[in-house]
Amino acid sequence: MIDPNKKIVVRMAPSPTGNLHVGTARTTLFNYLFAKKYGGKFILRIEDTDKERSTKEFEKNILDGLSWLGLTCDEFFRQSERTEVYKNYVQKMLDNGTAYISKEEPQEEGQRSEVVRFKNPNKKIKFDDLIRGEVEFDTTELKDFVIAKSPEEPLYHLAVVVDDHEMGVTHVIRGEDHISNTPRQILIQEAIGANRPIYAHLPLILDADRKKLSKRKHGEAVWVEYYKNQGYLSDALLNFYALLGWNPGTEKEIFSLSELVEAFDIDKVQKGGAIFDEKKLRWINREHLKMLPKEELSSVVTQKILEKFPDVSVPEKIVDLILERIDILSDIDILIADGEIDYVFMEPDLNLEKIIWKNSTKEKTLEHLKHVVKMVGNKDGIMKYAEEVGKGDVLWPLRYALSGREKSPDPFTLMSLLGQDKTEKRIEKAIKLLE
RNA sequence: GGCCCUAUCGUCUAACGGUUAGGACGGAUCCUUCUCAAGGAUCAAAUCAGAGUUCGAUUCUCUGUAGGGUCACCA
Numbered sequence: 001m002i003d004p005n006k007k008i009v010v011r012m013a014p015s016p017t018g019n020l021h022v023g024t025a026r027t028t029l030f031n032y033l034f035a036k037k038y039g040g041k042f043i044l045r046i047e048d049t050d051k052e053r054s055t056k057e058f059e060k061n062i063l064d065g066l067s068w069l070g071l072t073c074d075e076f077f078r079q080s081e082r083t084e085v086y087k088n089y090v091q092k093m094l095d096n097g098t099a100y101i102s103k104e105e106p107q108e109e110g111q112r113s114e115v116v117r118f119k120n121p122n123k124k125i126k127f128d129d130l131i132r133g134e135v136e137f138d139t140t141e142l143k144d145f146v147i148a149k150s151p152e153e154p155l156y157h158l159a160v161v162v163d164d165h166e167m168g169v170t171h172v173i174r175g176e177d178h179i180s181n182t183p184r185q186i187l188i189q190e191a192i193g194a195n196r197p198i199y200a201h202l203p204l205i206l207d208a209d210r211k212k213l214s215k216r217k218h219g220e221a222v223w224v225e226y227y228k229n230q231g232y233l234s235d236a237l238l239n240f241y242a243l244l245g246w247n248p249g250t251e252k253e254i255f256s257l258s259e260l261v262e263a264f265d266i267d268k269v270q271k272g273g274a275i276f277d278e279k280k281l282r283w284i285n286r287e288h289l290k291m292l293p294k295e296e297l298s299s300v301v302t303q304k305i306l307e308k309f310p311d312v313s314v315p316e317k318i319v320d321l322i323l324e325r326i327d328i329l330s331d332i333d334i335l336i337a338d339g340e341i342d343y344v345f346m347e348p349d350l351n352l353e354k355i356i357w358k359n360s361t362k363e364k365t366l367e368h369l370k371h372v373v374k375m376v377g378n379k380d381g382i383m384k385y386a387e388e389v390g391k392g393d394v395l396w397p398l399r400y401a402l403s404g405r406e407k408s409p410d411p412f413t414l415m416s417l418l419g420q421d422k423t424e425k426r427i428e429k430a431i432k433l434l435e
Numbered sequence: 436g437g438c439c440c441u442a443u444c445g446u447c448u449a450a451c452g453g454u455u456a457g458g459a460c461g462g463a464u465c466c467u468u469c470u471c472a473a474g475g476a477u478c479a480a481a482u483c484a485g486a487g488u489u490c491g492a493u494u495c496u497c498u499g500u501a502g503g504g505u506c507a508c509c510a
Contacts, residue, residue: 015510111508149508156510180505251458272441280460324473395469407471
């Protein structure tokens with residue numbers, strides 16, 4: 001299937017009419033993986049022939065997003081800078097009769113009274129799709145479609161075919177929503193004498209209702225930027241995109257980008273659409289978070305804590321504690337906002353009823369705390385005592401005295417987080433409350 | 436509606452035409468220092484339907500059904 005003697009050239013051709021979409025990012029990844037796997041070239045081409053809808057802001061968002069993801073291209077083009085090239089091809093087609101100037105009745109504002117139409121030979125087009133196998137269309141129903149508003153203003157199909165030809169693109173890997181564009185583009189290739197690239201149409205990413213992901217319905221959640229802002233790691237996102245429609249043929253699920261390149265095989269790409277499951281994405285992100293260097297996570301955590309508690313010193317040990325409770329970086333904000341770790345930096349307010357474990361008594365609890373406060377730092381001693389008199393009776397009030405919370409890490413973790421002084425102080429406070 | 440694509444647990448998916456149809460996410464239950472979290476273990480959970488080919492179909496063929504994509508002077 002892959003000819004080792006022929007250099008592979010793929011391209012990603014996003015249109016800057018919106019922010020970087022997750023579907024675009026996924027398709028880019030597959031192009032990137034395919035190119036890197038076989039030592040090919042990966043071209044990024046901005047398809048901004050639609051001057052009305054394309055903006056520099058969107059282009060920047062797409063470029064920034066791809067670079068954040070680490071999907072770097074080998075060559076870069078912008079269609080708006082290539083109008084001369086298209087003009088030549090339009091002229092060529094006009095000259096050889098595969099296209100003609102057509103008089104039109106403008107139906108909408110901005111429409112021309114003259115456009116360039118393709119002279120449709122009305123034939124059957126058959127092509128081999130790397131993923132789907134043989135696909136056949138009858139192009140008759142396409143009629144003489146418009147390929148340019150004017151020789152200076154090419155439309156999508158023309159520009160794509162010309163560029164893929166000029167840039168030597170060997171493989172067109174794109175979303176399945178383009179499959180019905182393929183016969184049109186093959187027709188144009190034949191008209192200009194271009195080689196036909198090998199096509200591979202990727203299954204779509206679907207929402208929970210099995211529909212194409214749309215901005216209208218899902219808002220910002222269709223943008224890569226949204227996931228970046230949520231605190232997803234770029235490698236985790238890439239890992240997740242790859243598993244949507246592809247599998248390594250092994251049971252390995254967590255991959256770095258370079259591991260994906262290594263494992264990638266286009267023959268293992270699925271045909272059916274795949275639902276975007278954020279739960280699985282969160283899990284993948286957590287797995288990547290666990291592999292992150294400690295210092296990196298530590299600096300993020302520290303920074304977020306200092307936003308709420310400006311002058312505290314942040315204990316190193318808190319990073320592990322937080323890592324256990326989060327899937328994505330923004331979960332840290334939630335943890336902090338909910339006061340889940342306030343006890344580390346502030347003396348908690350204690351509630352008399354809550355200090356006492358289940359059906360224990362005030363007297364017993366007081367006795368236990370008085371005993372334990374003398375053993376701070378001696379974990380074995382406390383455990384031994386707790387086992388003698390009843391674990392819950394000792395550990396619950398101890399933990400509550402330190403955290404002021406019904407749910408928290410265990411008392412020994414708390415003690416090491418707080419240090420001896422604070423620990424003793426808090427237990428004394430609980431004792432006072434009980435007396 | 437026309438054309439095209441697709442069809443294995445709820446989800447992502449594995450399975451030379453021969454498996455007790457496997458794994459992962461999520462869920463449930465249990466264990467693990469009192470609670471939580473994390474971790475571990477166990478369990479539930481699928482071949483869209485009907486024909487055909489075959490000694491034998493998840494796998495090949497056909498039909499049906501369902502879902503999706505696409506039908507611009509957008510890309």
